[in-house]
Amino acid sequence: MNNSSKQKLIEICDSEDDQNNFYTTADDDIADSNFIYILNTILSGTARLNVLLPTATILAFTIFAPLLTNDGKCENLEKWFMGFFLALSAASCIFFSFTDSFRTATGRLHYGIATVKGIWTFNGGRTKPCVPSDYRLRWADIFHALLSLIAFLTFAASHADVLDCYRLVVPRKVTNSVPLVVGFAVSFLLVMFPSRRRGIGYPFLLQSDALYYRN
Known part of the structure; x- marks a missing residue:
């Protein structure tokens, strides 16, 4: 060679x-x-867990539960007040999971609630995004609402004042461990299956995150 x-x-x-x-x-x-x-x-x-989880609802419940139950020493009227507040808090967990927002061409921010046809804004539905179908209600929204509701109800059912108010006897190990286990499970699912909603209380600037672009 x-x-x-x-x-x-x-x-x-x-x-x-x-x-x-x-x-x-x-x-x-x-x-x-x-x-x-x-x-x-x-x-x-x-x-985003602090937004996806019902943090504000749980904080409000923690503040008002001792007042409404008289530190667990409930009479009939206080039981009704506590039941109404519990239902109102649970409804708020579901409601905020369905809220969303968008900006118009002028840059103005509008909030609304997701429906099967799109987003319904709080100004009577007069303002709409360019593609309303992108904001329609999805099964994932119901899934996230259920997770938020489960997290709140678990915390509320383990609250000492609520248990004393309704004369419920639950072992301390259950009230101490179950909320932690449920909270961890809910947090894990929310991290693995995050929400695309930019509702009330959610920073709108995070919508620029490529991970949450709408299809």
């Missing part, structure tokens, strides 16, 4: 090695990008 043939063979081998290195780098980049996307999804969902 002459020198020119050897030189061509060396060049071919070098070019094949470069291509293999290129493909390996591309595969690594794809794997890294997939890992980063999954990590960003988890971290983004975790950061």
Whole structure:
């Protein structure tokens, strides 16, 4: 084999090695990008838990429950007040799960509630987004509303004043452990299956997150 043939063979081998290195780098980049996307999804969902969970409702319930139940020493009227407040709080968990928002061409922010036909704004439905069907009610909204409701009812049913008010006897281990287990399970599901809604109390600027672009 002459020198020119050897030189061509060396060049071919070098070019094949470069291509293999290129493909390996591309595969690594794809794997890294997939890992980063999954990590960003988890971290983004975790950061939104304070909104997706009924945090404000639970805080309000914690403040008013001792007042409405007289520290657990309820009479008939106080039991009715507590029942009404409990139902109102549960309804708020469902309601806020269905709220959404959008901006008009002028940049004005409008809030509304998702329906089967689209979003119904709180100004009587006069203002609508460019594509109302993008905001229609979905099964995922019902799923998130149920998770929020379960989290609140578990907390409320484990509240000491509520149990004393209705003369319910529950072991302390149950009242201490069940809310934690349910809260962890609900939080995990909300992180894995996040909501696309940008409702009341949700920062609208987060809608620029690519993870939550509407289909």
